[in-house]
Amino acid sequence: MQNLITKNRMAKPFLKWAGGKTQLIPQIENYLPVAIKEGKRITYIEPFIGSGAVFFWFIQKFNVKEAVISDLNTDLINVYETIKSIPEALITNLDAIESDYYALDGEEKKRHFFYNIRDLFNLKTGSKVISAAYFIFLNRTCFNGLYRVNSKNFFNVPFGKYARPKISDHINILAVSKLLQNVTILNGDYTETLKYADKNSFFYFDPPYKPISKTASFNAYAKGQFGDEEQFRLAAFTQLLTQQGHMWLLSNSDPKNINPLDVFFDDLYAKPANTIFRVGAKRRINANALKRGEIKEVLIMNY
Numbered sequence: 256m257q258n259l260i261t262k263n264r265m266a267k268p269f270l271k272w273a274g275g276k277t278q279l280i281p282q283i284e285n286y287l288p289v290a291i292k293e294g295k296r297i298t299y300i301e302p303f304i305g306s307g308a309v310f311f312w313f314i315q316k317f318n319v320k321e322a323v324i325s326d327l328n329t330d331l332i333n334v335y336e337t338i339k340s341i342p343e344a345l346i347t348n349l350d351a352i353e354s355d356y357y358a359l360d361g362e363e364k365k366r367h368f369f370y371n372i373r374d375l376f377n378l379k380t381g382s383k384v385i386s387a388a389y390f391i392f393l394n395r396t397c398f399n400g401l402y403r404v405n406s407k408n409f410f411n412v413p414f415g416k417y418a419r420p421k422i423s424d425h426i427n428i429l430a431v432s433k434l435l436q437n438v439t440i441l442n443g444d445y446t447e448t449l450k451y452a453d454k455n456s457f458f459y460f461d462p463p464y465k466p467i468s469k470t471a472s473f474n475a476y477a478k479g480q481f482g483d484e485e486q487f488r489l490a491a492f493t494q495l496l497t498q499q500g501h502m503w504l505l506s507n508s509d510p511k512n513i514n515p516l517d518v519f520f521d522d523l524y525a526k527p528a529n530t531i532f533r534v535g536a537k538r539r540i541n542a543n544a545l546k547r548g549e550i551k552e553v554l555i556m557n558y
């Protein structure tokens with residue numbers, strides 16, 4: 256993996272994403288297994304990849320011999336696969352969209368262009384590369400870079416009023432493409448990553464949040480919600496990993512932010528092998544609860 260790193264350019268996330276973990280990286284680093292920090296060679300598995308903030312940092316910093324990423328969101332995984340296999344074709348399409356967008360005079364014309372692309376994206380009749388280009392364009396120009404779909408799986412985030420957002424970032428797309436060459440990319444449920452684990456595997460889980468208030472509905476990333484039943488299923492999966500000897504770290508928002516008596520995760524992960532820490536986090540997308548103040552995340556691990 257080391258030789259995949261471009262000499263002068265680090266690959267970084269190419270999307271904005273609800274729950275993106277850039278802010279949490281120093282805390283995550285603090286709580287990594289000592290052996291990994293000391294250079295142990297491992298397989299890195301991130302089953303809820305989203306924009307991959309932790310993934311990009313991790314695999315360029317530590318001794319990763321193999322990496323596996325997955326997400327349930329088919330359109331998102333199509334972007335990763337496109338960047339991996341045909342980055343130049345993607346850049347050509349992004350360049351065209353970017354120059355058309357920049358040439359439009361005034362917000363109304365840009366807004367119209369945005370909704371037109373959103374309709375085309377939702378038709379899902381384009382090629383995979385066009386669909387990936389639309390995905391990146393919509394991510395860069397929609398409100399707050401959110402990804403939200405309705406019950407028909409149609410992307411429905413409104414226009415974001417950015418005058419000159421960066422849409423086609425050649426250098427980063429090429430750096431990401433290079434980095435992805437040895438990465439296994441899966442589109443499916445997180446449980447499917449298990450068959451890729453070997454005896455030196457480390458899993459990082461960043462599942463959709465438990466909503467931090469009644470009005471926070473940003474956990475509707477893809478079809479279906481990640482409700483309490485899903486949190487129970489994930490906890491059972493982590494227990495299976497522990498039984499099989501794999502190391503894992505999981506992050507989530509702390510329900511105690513809203514209700515100090517809420518011990519949902521403390522109960523759910525109250526297994527002898529697990530440890531729970533609460534760490535400060537700045538949330539980019541939050542509900543108006545707690546405004547922009549510091550809120551806590553839980554970090555749960557089995558080592």
Ligand SMILES: C[S@@+](CC[C@H](N)C(=O)[O-])C[C@H]1O[C@@H](n2cnc3c(N)ncnc32)[C@H](O)[C@@H]1O
Nearest residue numbers: 272274275276303305306308327444445461476
């Ligand atoms: C909190 S986001 C991850 C954010 C990521 N850590 C980042 O920095 O951008 C959760 C992700 O889990 C995905 N997801 C939801 N349910 C899933 C499932 N059952 N299996 C795999 N991925 C799932 C969503 O599509 C979403 O991209």
